[in-house]
Amino acid sequence: MATYEFVCSECKTEFEVTCHMDEREAQAVCPKCGSHEVKQVYTAEFSSPPPDKY
Numbered sequence: 001m002a003t004y005e006f007v008c009s010e011c012k013t014e015f016e017v018t019c020h021m022d023e024r025e026a027q028a029v030c031p032k033c034g035s036h037e038v039k040q041v042y043t044a045e046f047s048s049p050p051p052d053k054y
């Protein structure tokens with residue numbers, strides 16, 4: 001289980017979804033307007049920049 005932050009594309013409401021990683025897409029529904037048009041917010045949890053290559 002982990003907490004994921006989302007922002008609704010419809011009403012800009014930010015909310016958190018606590019679920020398994022595989023379920024976050026299905027669980028990510030705006031609590032205000034019920035829209036599935038949400039984007040995941042990636043918080044700057046790590047200070048290092050993302051890798052450019054693998």
Ligand SMILES: [Zn+2]
Nearest residue numbers: 008011030033
């Ligand atoms: Zn919304």
